[in-house]
Amino acid sequence: MNGAQALIRTLVDAGVDVCFSNPGTSEMHFVAALDDVPDMRAVLTLFEGVATGAADGYARMAGRPAATLLHLGPGLGNGLANLHNARRGRTPLVNVVGDHARSHKRLDAPLESDIDAIAGTVSGWVRRSLSPADVAGDAAEAVAMAKKTGIATLILPADVSWEEGAEPALPLDVRPRPHAAPSLIEGIAKVVTSGEETVILLGGDVMASPEGQLAAARVAAGTGVRLVAETFPARTARGAGLPDLHRLPYPPEMAMAALKGTKHLVLAGATAPVHFFAYPGMPGHPVPEDCTVHVLSLPGENGVAALEALAELAAPGAEPKVMERETPELPTGKLNPRAMAAVVGALLPENAIVVDEALTSGAGLTEMTSAGPRHDWLSLTGGAIGDGLPMALGAAVACPDRPVIGIQADGSAMYTISALWSYAREQANITTIICDNGSYAILEHELTRVGAASDGERARKLLDLTGPALDFVSLAQGMGVPASRANTAEELAEQVRHALAEPGPHVVVATLR
Structure with missing residues (x-):
């Protein structure tokens, strides 16, 4: 061999x-x-x-x-x-x-x-x-x-x-994820029952697990602490029957406002948050200077078990507050990001996997899907755009019996557009909505945020994708994926419904200009 x-x-x-x-x-x-x-x-x-x-x-x-x-x-x-x-x-x-x-x-x-x-x-x-x-x-x-x-x-x-002379090797044992020590749980229980303003920041295995989220919600119900999720969790279990968890906002000003007044920040499957970038006159992280950070569990440790033990100790008998099933009405008329989000929320199938690289076109997306059917949500964790189309491919290969919906910004789609060819080759069950706003809109926001605002034509040209416009319908069809373009909310709903009803990959281009 x-x-x-x-x-x-x-x-x-x-x-x-x-x-x-x-x-x-x-x-x-x-x-x-x-x-x-x-x-x-x-x-x-x-x-x-x-x-x-x-x-x-x-x-x-x-x-x-x-x-x-x-x-x-x-x-x-x-x-x-x-x-x-x-x-x-x-x-x-x-x-x-x-x-x-x-x-x-x-x-x-x-x-x-x-x-x-x-x-x-x-x-x-x-x-x-x-x-x-x-x-x-x-x-x-x-x-x-x-x-x-x-x-x-x-x-x-x-x-x-x-070369010859090789033989297969047996798999190696992998230790289970470490559990928090009882003394650590007891110390955190004193923090969450202290009556001081406390936030539990959830991430990692806690966000991926309904059990972890429900344990955190029990702690919140029994002690009054607030729950906040990481800004971009790798995987999030979502939908009716789970707590309504809000993510720490991405913009620095909003992140600092979300944690303002916090005296204790408890990390459960997460690390202490920092801003994605430095900005003039701002600190590098949103945690208040007088806030104490406590570690219940770090990534790689068993955060679900730690939260379940904390709930038993600090909030015995408490019932978690969870969302009732609710979906938005299908919108009509002009197609904008919120209308697109409402279409996704209204048509979201049971047990779907949503891959989110909508970026600036994602306004309202998490809000309008949060109380819908149970689903998993995959986020862009590291900020290197171009992950959405490939991630959807991998998710579809891992879970061939589950519908995958990719919400994809137009500029970042071009980084890895050839993923569509693999979609067709594998006949992956992926419906991709490409948010076509004709620009690197996220960089338009950042241009202002970092204090480099410019009204000059040369600066604007570096952020514009309309000269020439990208024809995503032709690009997808050229790689073997059926594609269509929607210019109104009604057209988007009709095309997404059709794509979800048929096996294999489909691309729907949502015109958001």
């Missing part, structure tokens, strides 16, 4: 049986080995950023890692933006990056680069397999470390891949 065969067999035995790939010459023995290990599903993407973003979306929904197959340092570099998002979302993911054969490294071939250094910018674990005998054990460790630290990158020299 050669190194590639042993690697793939080991990955599959460890539960990693999907690989999003964009291979090159150095990875051809991995590609050939796919026929020897049919349990590994390989999904071809046309750009590495689609492969890495899809692996992120897959792992968020499957709860276990996917693999990527990337070509040398440049291929890894092409995938870095969405690996950054995966790292910020603490997503378990295994990168397999091909490299030159060991004898070829010293020749400084044109595609030679420092793969280890590139991988280290986004990976919690990096390993280079030095022989066929090592590769399976390295793969088993990569999966274990991905489950523990997030992203693990295994560098596979071409000759290690093709």
Whole structure:
């Protein structure tokens, strides 16, 4: 058995049986080995950023890692933006990056680069397999470390891949997530029952779990503390029967206002918040200076169990306040962001997965879907735009029986538009609404926010997408995805309803200009 065969067999035995790939010459023995290990599903993407973003979306929904197959340092570099998002979302993911054969490294071939250094910018674990005998054990460790630290990158020299003498390795045991100590729970219970203004900031496993949210709502009901969610949780369980959780706002002024007067900030599956950017005359974070930050659980720890224990101690018998089922009326007339949000809320199917990269076009979207049917919501965790289309692909591969709805800004769609080709190839059950406002609207806001406002034509031109206008209907159809354009709220509702009723991918372009 050669190194590639042993690697793939080991990955599959460890539960990693999907690989999003964009291979090159150095990875051809991995590609050939796919026929020897049919349990590994390989999904071809046309750009590495689609492969890495899809692996992120897959792992968020499957709860276990996917693999990527990337070509040398440049291929890894092409995938870095969405690996950054995966790292910020603490997503378990295994990168397999091909490299030159060991004898070829010293020749400084044109595609030679420092793969280890590139991988280290986004990976919690990096390993280079030095022989066929090592590769399976390295793969088993990569999966274990991905489950523990997030992203693990295994560098596979071409000759290690093709040489014989390898054998599969058994999966490694992974410790369960740590539980909070009873003394810590007791200390936090004193904080939340102190009567002082207290906020519990929810993130990670707490937001992904109905049980975690309900435990937090019990604490709030019994003690009067406020609950606030992270600004961009990786995965959020939402819908009727769950608490109405508001996220910490993105704009710094609004985030600071949301936490104003807070004396105690308790972290449950989250880290202390900071602003995305520095702004003139503002602090770098929204936490008041006289506020004490307490850690109930950090990401990677069992926040759900910690909150359930806290609820038993601090709020025994308390009943959580939850939302009753409510959906908006279908709007009519002019199509704007709020009308689009109302259409999504009115037509949202049961058990859907919503992938949100609407950015500035998302006004009203969370509000009008919050009390609807139960669904999961995936957010852009790291701020590197272009994750929405790939994440939806990964979510659809992970959950083929669930409808996936992507709400996608137009400018960021172009970063990874080739994901649509993979949608068609896989016949993924994804309805994508592209918010076509013809601009990088988020940068128009930021231009003013950072104190660099300009009325000049040259500045405006850098933020405008209408010269020429992007024809998303033709782009989607050219990659095999049925597409249509909606100019009114009624047209959008009709087209989204049609897309949701048919299997396979569809694109609906919502004109929001």
